[in-house]
Amino acid sequence: MKQFFIILALFSLSYANAQKLKLKDGKVMIDKVHRYDLVKTKADKKGKLEKYELIDLEGQIVLSLIDTIYNYEQLPNEKMPREAYHQYKVISPTAGLTATIPYNPIMRYGKQRLKDLKKVGFFKDHIMDEEKFNAFVEKQIYFVPKTEHEKLLETNDNRKKNYKLTLEKIGPLTERKPGNISLEKITGKSKYHIKDGITTVGQFILTDTDSYRPGVLVYNGEDENIASGTIYVNPEIVNKTPKFKYDLRLNAYGKNDLEKNYKRFFHWGSNHKKPNTIYEKLEVMAQFLIHEGFL
Numbered sequence: 001m002k003q004f005f006i007i008l009a010l011f012s013l014s015y016a017n018a019q020k021l022k023l024k025d026g027k028v029m030i031d032k033v034h035r036y037d038l039v040k041t042k043a044d045k046k047g048k049l050e051k052y053e054l055i056d057l058e059g060q061i062v063l064s065l066i067d068t069i070y071n072y073e074q075l076p077n078e079k080m081p082r083e084a085y086h087q088y089k090v091i092s093p094t095a096g097l098t099a100t101i102p103y104n105p106i107m108r109y110g111k112q113r114l115k116d117l118k119k120v121g122f123f124k125d126h127i128m129d130e131e132k133f134n135a136f137v138e139k140q141i142y143f144v145p146k147t148e149h150e151k152l153l154e155t156n157d158n159r160k161k162n163y164k165l166t167l168e169k170i171g172p173l174t175e176r177k178p179g180n181i182s183l184e185k186i187t188g189k190s191k192y193h194i195k196d197g198i199t200t201v202g203q204f205i206l207t208d209t210d211s212y213r214p215g216v217l218v219y220n221g222e223d224e225n226i227a228s229g230t231i232y233v234n235p236e237i238v239n240k241t242p243k244f245k246y247d248l249r250l251n252a253y254g255k256n257d258l259e260k261n262y263k264r265f266f267h268w269g270s271n272h273k274k275p276n277t278i279y280e281k282l283e284v285m286a287q288f289l290i291h292e293g294f295l
Contacts, residue, residue, distance in 0.1 A: 035057065052066075061094075063091070065113060070084050072155065077173040078177075087102060097130060117132075160293065169252045171222060174201040201221050201290070202218060202221055202286075204217070205217040227249060231281045244281070246267070250294060
């Protein structure tokens with residue numbers, strides 16, 4: 001019984017000493033005392049990107065999180081640059097440190113990052129040093145086989161070569177203003193229009209729809225068959241992360257050359273976002289074909 005009261009006392013003491021963190025109307029309250037402001041503004045002229053700044057009461061920026069867009073290299077059939085990915089630039093002027101972290105579109109993003117700062121001990125001494133900065137950045141990273149920048153460089157190299165090859169072997173790609181890549185199902189048929197922004201650039205025709213490995217034929221905007229493929233419904237789990245597999249036969253590499261025209265690619269899901277439906281899996285395939293310069 002004595003041991004129970006000792007444990008209870010230690011728990012109560014720990015609870016009493018725990019910092020109370022609250023964000024209200026942009027004011028960061030530590031144990032009910034206003035210590036910082038979290039200011040959310042737009043990071044670009046179009047108002048599309050967001051910037052978060054943690055500012056002390058002397059007006060000094062402690063930490064900045066800036067939403068940043070990185071683009072693919074523009075192809076001749078694209079009327080403007082195509083967005084590749086978002087990342088947040090993390091900057092600590094006081095520590096003189098900069099890093100990048102994955103884009104995360106969750107609600108209350110600023111409040112969640114404040115909780116991470118609390119976990120790494122920043123609000124105990126209010127000093128942003130290299131150890132706390134790196135620990136904060138580490139909390140934002142999740143498992144990926146390649147960084148977004150590595151994938152961008154690889155895709156840029158591929159898409160230029162594939163565009164040129166497709167132009168020579170099949171014909172020109174549909175001109176378009178790049179936008180959100182989506183599908184439009186044709187009612188009553190196993191067909192989907194592939195849209196890049198507002199422009200229809202091709203279509204999918206599903207085959208073997210009842211199989212756990214549905215087949216798909218891919219046509220460009222001129223109704224020419226540019227590829228055939230296979231979708232694997234069930235993912236492989238790697239480091240608790242779903243890894244989805246797709247097979248393609250790309251006619252630009254030779255329609256009858258089964259050795260050269262074969263391409264397998266993977267899409268890494270997450271615990272929050274997985275391509276569960278055939279529609280979502282076809283969207284992934286459409287993104288791959290467009291980003292890689294085939295469609």
